[in-house]
Amino acid sequence: xxxxxxxxxxxxxxxxxxxxxxxxxxxxxxxxxxxxxxxxxxxxxxxxxxxxxxxxxxxxxxxxxxxxxxxxxxxxxxxxxxxxxxxxxxxxxxxxxxxxxxxxxxxxxxxxxxxxxxxxxxxxxxxxxxxxxxxxxxxxxxxxxxxxxxxxxxxxxxxxxxxxxxxxxxxxxxxxxxxxxxxxxxxxxxxxxxxxxxxxxxxxxxxxxxxxxxxxxxxxxxxxxxxx
Amino acid sequence: xxxxxxxxxxxxxxxxxxxxxxxxxxxxxxxxxxxxxxxxxxxxxxxxxxxxxxxxxxxxxxxxxxxxxxxxxxxxxxxxxxxxxxxxxxxxxxxxxxxxxxxxxxxxxxxxxxxxxxxxxxxxxxxxxxxxxxxxxxxxxxxxxxxxxxxxxxxxxxxxxxxxxxxxxxxxxxxxxxxxxxxxxxxxxxxxxxxxxxxxxxxxxxxxxxxxxxxxxxxxx
Numbered sequence: 396x397x398x399x400x401x402x403x404x405x406x407x408x409x410x411x412x413x414x415x416x417x418x419x420x421x422x423x424x425x426x427x428x429x430x431x432x433x434x435x436x437x438x439x440x441x442x443x444x445x446x447x448x449x450x451x452x453x454x455x456x457x458x459x460x461x462x463x464x465x466x467x468x469x470x471x472x473x474x475x476x477x478x479x480x481x482x483x484x485x486x487x488x489x490x491x492x493x494x495x496x497x498x499x500x501x502x503x504x505x506x507x508x509x510x511x512x513x514x515x516x517x518x519x520x521x522x523x524x525x526x527x528x529x530x531x532x533x534x535x536x537x538x539x540x541x542x543x544x545x546x547x548x549x550x551x552x553x554x555x556x557x558x559x560x561x562x563x564x565x566x567x568x569x570x571x572x573x574x575x576x577x578x579x580x581x582x583x584x585x586x587x588x589x590x591x592x593x594x595x596x597x598x599x600x601x602x603x604x605x606x607x608x609x610x611x612x613x614x615x616x617x618x619x620x621x622x623x
Numbered sequence: 624x625x626x627x628x629x630x631x632x633x634x635x636x637x638x639x640x641x642x643x644x645x646x647x648x649x650x651x652x653x654x655x656x657x658x659x660x661x662x663x664x665x666x667x668x669x670x671x672x673x674x675x676x677x678x679x680x681x682x683x684x685x686x687x688x689x690x691x692x693x694x695x696x697x698x699x700x701x702x703x704x705x706x707x708x709x710x711x712x713x714x715x716x717x718x719x720x721x722x723x724x725x726x727x728x729x730x731x732x733x734x735x736x737x738x739x740x741x742x743x744x745x746x747x748x749x750x751x752x753x754x755x756x757x758x759x760x761x762x763x764x765x766x767x768x769x770x771x772x773x774x775x776x777x778x779x780x781x782x783x784x785x786x787x788x789x790x791x792x793x794x795x796x797x798x799x800x801x802x803x804x805x806x807x808x809x810x811x812x813x814x815x816x817x818x819x820x821x822x823x824x825x826x827x828x829x830x831x832x833x834x835x836x837x838x839x840x841x842x843x844x
Contacts, residue, residue: 457679620777
């Protein structure tokens with residue numbers, strides 16, 4: 396209290412907001428996980444305004460080009476080439492005739508948002524690679540998106556993990572164009588940017604070529620939490 | 624009509640030998656205000672594109688939009704920091720102190736909105752002080768949570784999720800706060816004009832900020 400009866404309310408309010416923000420950063424993840432389901436229902440009930448509800452367990456739709464590629468499921472072909480004994484061109488029916496894998500796992504974005512308990516379904520990448528038959532000296536894979544810009548990479552040992560899927564179904568439906576359909580990659584142990592959308596081509600090689608976001612500084616080995 | 628009145632006032636003021644205008648904001652304050660305002664609008668627009676799925680899909684180009692957003696966020700504090708960094712800061716600092724200090728009249732501004740005119744008000748009223756504190760606090764929170772979202776080490780994943788929640792809440796709150804600020808500005812033309820030209824009619828000050836009118840007359844605008 397200063398001599399003329401005035402108090403420093405302004406700076407206290409700023410400090411109070413900063414403290415509230417710090418508490419939100421410190422404990423927000425627990426709050427988010429506890430009330431995410433409720434907020435998701437609220438978000439869905441609000442219609443167009445629902446997109447503004449923070450903390451809802453919703454996907455944010457990323458695209459690095461000017462539009463969402465719309466690829467016809469009927470004419471879709473996944474091409475697998477490079478250092479393989481038998482290059483493949485797999486239609487959606489081919490993928491659906493292969494050994495199928497289902498898993499339920501969250502989707503984690505490197506910037507911090509996550510969608511819990513997402514249902515994924517498709518063919519293990521290792522299964523596809525066993526059909527193509529990578530050569531002895533092959534150590535890396537490069538993935539190219541149907542958007543013509545986005546790329547991703549995995550090492551051959553990462554590609555063999557059981558929870559790396561070439562997914563054609565998620566959230567109980569065919570993968571929609573917004574989510575990267577008809578076929579996308581899902582790399583469960585890594586951040587979302589590794590799960591390339593509109594998967595068009597897989598090139599097997601002996602060199603890891605850093606992917607799209609990795610050229611902006613994201614780790615090439617995008618393990619969630621930074622550990623293998 | 625209003626122009627006629629103003630010309631009459633000018634004539635009267637001239638005959639009495641003093642100006643009918645009071646200096647409200649100097650050029651430093653105005654430049655800080657409008658550069659911060661432009662950056663804030665760029666941040667809200669790019670933030671909306673990054674945050675709201677339908678806008679993300681419509682605009683795309685995520686790397687470019689995110690780049691503008693991050694650059695704008697880092698630049699946001701520059702106008703204010705430069706404004707207080709040199710000898711040109713006197714008026715800006717004085718107004719920041721005014722915004723910080725609350726008198727009984729500022730609380731009363733909230734309690735009795737119908738009788739605001741009778742209050743012994745200084746340069747800023749309670750609502751303006753609340754808005755200033757809210758936007759300043761919001762800038763601190765958004766900068767801190769944004770830096771954690773973009774640059775924290777990978778093992779901070781738990782705090783990154785919290786920072787995302789804070790940043791999302793902050794977007795909605797600041798968006799409402801800025802919309803209120805713009806609404807008040809557009810519905811109060813003398814005050815909006817004073818942020819463009821730096822001066823406000825003495826008659827406005829006598830009616831709406833009598834305590835400040837005296838301060839301004841005695842050389843403390």
